[in-house]
Amino acid sequence: MSELSLSGRTVCIVDDDELVRNLISVQLSQHAINVLDAANSSELFGLMKSRHIDCILMDFDLASENGLFVQDQLRDRFTHVPPIIMLSAVDNQRTIIKAFRTGVSDYLLKRGLRIEELLQSLRSAIERRDEDDTFKGELERLKRQSVFDEVTGFYRREAIEDMLASLAKAPVKTRKAFAVLLIRVNQFDRVSAQAGQAAGQRVIRAFASRLRKSVRNVDVCGRFDASTFIYLVDTSATRQEMVAHVERLDTELRFSLDLETMSLGLSASFGMALYPAVAAEPISLILCAEGELDRASTAGGYAPGTSEAGETCIARTVDRRGGPRHRVFKGGKIIFNGGQSVVDCAVRDLSEGGARLRLAGTFTLPPSFDLLVVGSGTARPAQRVWQHGDEIGVAFTD
Amino acid sequence: MSEHPSHPSTVVALRQQFVQRAALDAAALELALQQFESGPSSANEIESLRRTAHRLVGGLGMFGFAEASAEAEIFGELTTQADRNPDLIVRTGRGLSRTLRSLSL
Numbered sequence: 001m002s003e004l005s006l007s008g009r010t011v012c013i014v015d016d017d018e019l020v021r022n023l024i025s026v027q028l029s030q031h032a033i034n035v036l037d038a039a040n041s042s043e044l045f046g047l048m049k050s051r052h053i054d055c056i057l058m059d060f061d062l063a064s065e066n067g068l069f070v071q072d073q074l075r076d077r078f079t080h081v082p083p084i085i086m087l088s089a090v091d092n093q094r095t096i097i098k099a100f101r102t103g104v105s106d107y108l109l110k111r112g113l114r115i116e117e118l119l120q121s122l123r124s125a126i127e128r129r130d131e132d133d134t135f136k137g138e139l140e141r142l143k144r145q146s147v148f149d150e151v152t153g154f155y156r157r158e159a160i161e162d163m164l165a166s167l168a169k170a171p172v173k174t175r176k177a178f179a180v181l182l183i184r185v186n187q188f189d190r191v192s193a194q195a196g197q198a199a200g201q202r203v204i205r206a207f208a209s210r211l212r213k214s215v216r217n218v219d220v221c222g223r224f225d226a227s228t229f230i231y232l233v234d235t236s237a238t239r240q241e242m243v244a245h246v247e248r249l250d251t252e253l254r255f256s257l258d259l260e261t262m263s264l265g266l267s268a269s270f271g272m273a274l275y276p277a278v279a280a281e282p283i284s285l286i287l288c289a290e291g292e293l294d295r296a297s298t299a300g301g302y303a304p305g306t307s308e309a310g311e312t313c314i315a316r317t318v319d320r321r322g323g324p325r326h327r328v329f330k331g332g333k334i335i336f337n338g339g340q341s342v343v344d345c346a347v348r349d350l351s352e353g354g355a356r357l358r359l360a361g362t363f364t365l366p367p368s369f370d371l372l373v374v375g376s377g378t379a380r381p382a383q384r385v386w387q388h389g390d391e392i393g394v395a396f397t398d
Numbered sequence: 399m400s401e402h403p404s405h406p407s408t409v410v411a412l413r414q415q416f417v418q419r420a421a422l423d424a425a426a427l428e429l430a431l432q433q434f435e436s437g438p439s440s441a442n443e444i445e446s447l448r449r450t451a452h453r454l455v456g457g458l459g460m461f462g463f464a465e466a467s468a469e470a471e472i473f474g475e476l477t478t479q480a481d482r483n484p485d486l487i488v489r490t491g492r493g494l495s496r497t498l499r500s501l502s503l
Contacts, residue, residue: 017453019419020460023412061452089455089471111459111467 004127007032009054011122012047014038014070015087016063020110024057027115033122039063041070045077053082054126057118060088060099060107068102083125087113105129151201152208152229155222160230163220164286167234167275179237180230180285182271182293183211183249188227191264199259200226203266206257214252228293230286239274246270269296291391295356298386298393332357335379336369347373354385354395361390368397416461417501423454424498431491439480447491448477454494466497 011033015021021037028035036051038044040062047053056074060067067086074081083105088095096107105125108118147159155163167178185207192200204227211229215221224230233242253268271293273285332347334357343363349356355371365384371394372379382394430447433439451474458467473490476483 015456017457019412019416020457023409023416023460026409026412059456061456063449087456089452089459089467091471109459110456112464113460 004123004130006119006122006126008034009122009126010034010036010052011055011057012036012038012044012051012053012082013057014040014044014062014067015057015059016040017059020059024118027118031119041065041073044070044074048074048078054129055082055105055122056084057087057122058084060086060090060095068099068104071102071104083129085121085125149223151204152223154208154212154229155220157222157224157230160220160222160224160232161286163232163234176235177237177275178232178234179242179272179274180232180289181242181246181249182224182228182230182286182289183207183253184228184269184271184293184297186267186269186297195259195262202259203257203264206255207253207266207268210252210255211249214249237274242272242274246272269293271296294388294391295393298388331374333372333374333379334365334369335372336366347371348391352396354382354393357392357394359390359392365392371396413461416457420454420458420498420501423450424495426450427491427495427498431488431495434480434484434491435488444477444480447480447487448474451477451494454498463501466494466501469494469497 011028013021013024013028013035014037015024016039018039021039025035025037036047036053038047044056058067058070062070067084067088071081071084074084084103085106085108086099086104087108087110089110091109091111099107105128106121108121147156148154149156164180185203188200188203191203204223207229208223211221211231215231216233218235220232220234222230222232233245250268250270253266255266257264257266271289271291273288273292275285330347330350332345332355334343334345335341343359343365345357345359347355348358350373355373357371365387368381368383370379371382381397383397384392385395386393427447427450430443430450433443434447451470454470455467455474458464458470469490473487473494476487476490480487
């Protein structure tokens, strides 16, 4: 392993004897070390505020101060204290042991001190600190990475889910109303596919930047998945306030972004759910909001939806329904191929003009078929309007 | 407080300054010893002697006067028990003073 170069490093000498300071300064300067010096702690503190210092060479017995006391003061005042090498005229074993116990990097006797010895001590101290800093930096990076998303700087999904879980642990009586809002960047997959992953990240960063300006300090934002943000409003969120908030976000998140090869018109879809009306457990809100978001993303546009669960789910989408939607949970049968093929489904929303169905798996259905809602007694001809995974939206054609 | 990007002084010049200062330290030490001899000394006067000794130990050691540094260290140790050996303090101090005057490059 090559020896650490001290060239360009900054060392501060703290000694009440000016001639001693000057002697060490001259010797260190000859090795291309930047040297600062201070006669006492207050001068040292001044330098610490204004300069980066790689190592402090401190006289153990300053005129009216003790080196160990100054070291304690440094640690109280500054978050990053450089390694400290004590220089002392005192060859006292108890003092030396005490100094090492308080964390000094080295303890050198002034008598007979050779410059090579001093340089080696400086190298060791700075090298150890560099290694510590690298380790701490990596630890901090990993820590941050586990909580924060690297691209946006927002919380990661897991962190938000942990927060929701904490809310769930609060006694029911003390829980306040709160909302989960999912915000998905429209057409993100297409942008990433056409312009590349780097362009996709720029889009996400641009959205994050705008979103950061729009959220309140008391609210929490996170990244839900590649193209979706999650926004947790945990201070007495009412439906009326949230609808207004979504309206505002919808406006603020419509913008153009110029990439090298193209200019993009960007917008977002929204899915929201409010506690406590939708789900007994806060974490379930995400599922509700996700369902609404999927609907909104597929349809595009905007219209606040309604629900039987106290109008607590909102999706920003084009309302293609001819009449009011009723949230239901009924069995259904999709009949096609002249009655030869039947696929079971769950009917989730039902209106006069259509329905939202959930299949047991992802099937490729024909564009038109008959839908039998169990209990209704009749099968109605229907046309597939949209499909997103195992969910499809149909319009009745009778 | 100062910065030393390229210090003009050389080690030899600094050593010269140190020797000159040592002669002044010797005179100051003589004066302090006379006061110490003439009557009971205050805690401050004793502490002043101890500090002078300590500064000399470090300075002499750093500038390459190891024997003189050891002499100053003994003197410093004695000042911590000034009541016990006042005569020894005076004798050792005078010896240190002579050593300081005799320092040369």
